[in-house]
């Protein structure tokens with residue numbers, strides 16, 4: 622079983638990936654948040670530059686519903702030395718779905734088939750897919766499995782929720798089991814709501830008769846950056862060690878963003894830190910006052926001293 626860090630737009634940037642890797646257990650694979658510009662923007666280039674991603678396996682992700690856009694981005698990625706790309710068929714956001722991209726592509730199987738036919742025929746790179754199990758109805762999944770079984774994917778990553786469910790309710794683990802039992806002939810990866818080792822064990826118990834699959838984790842690792850080492854049974858830190866490790870990670874992260882953004886960018890640096898606190902804050906007890914101050918502060922120096930007040934281990 623291999624473990625992947627999920628792409629989270631605006632959060633798992635190259636800076637986040639680098640800093641996470643300096644402090645915590647590394648994942649087997651990382652995925653960029655989606656790239657969508659026909660000509661990669663300078664921000665998108667930063668995400669995929671090999672020098673920004675040393676020592677890790679990175680798969681760039683593309684969000685596109687037009688074969689020319691997809692192939693144009695893929696060719697630029699090939700020029701940077703990438704051999705595989707991931708297609709986003711899962712993004713549930715209103716603006717993305719309204720343009721029939723991401724999970725919005727799942728609603729019209731004929732159009733999706735035409736799109737896949739063309740990109741699989743012409744793409745110089747292998748293609749994996751990250752998908753939801755339908756737009757509005759569980760009935761859609763069987764046809765999607767049939768569709769995916771017609772292509773030689775690098776891997777199928779399944780977040781087993783409908784678009785309509787966004788992130789609510791429990792993931793439909795049985796949908797993943799159905800896809801694997803169909804015998805697709807390539808690896809399958811489960812993704813969704815793994816926040817603890819127990820959550821993973823529940824998925825493993827559900828998929829008990831299934832020989833091989835991989836696991837992708839997103840929000841769980843933001844809430845608890847030790848999650849992967851705990852899952853692997855490698856975490857032997859006491860509470861005070863853990864506090865100082867998280868503190869050093871958060872300060873490194875803020876300083877790394879500050880360095881990348883340059884002087885006078887405190888507000889932008891802090892936007893990035895505050896996004897992480899939406900998840901990390903859920904796991905912190907007894908520091909409501911400091912967390913409120915983190916949400917309000919406009920100074921990186923004050924932010925770092927608040928982090929030190931919370932994690933003084």
Ligand SMILES: Cc1cc2nc3c(=O)[nH]c(=O)nc-3n(C[C@H](O)[C@H](O)[C@H](O)COP(=O)(O)O)c2cc1C
Nearest residue numbers: 627628629630654655709780813814815838839840
């Ligand atoms: C803020 C946010 C941004 C996301 N951005 C992306 C993205 O760029 N590409 C993608 O495939 N999935 C994206 N996702 C979905 C995650 O990769 C993942 O599928 C989802 O969070 C479920 O996994 P988890 O429960 O382990 O977090 C995003 C999710 C969130 C909450």
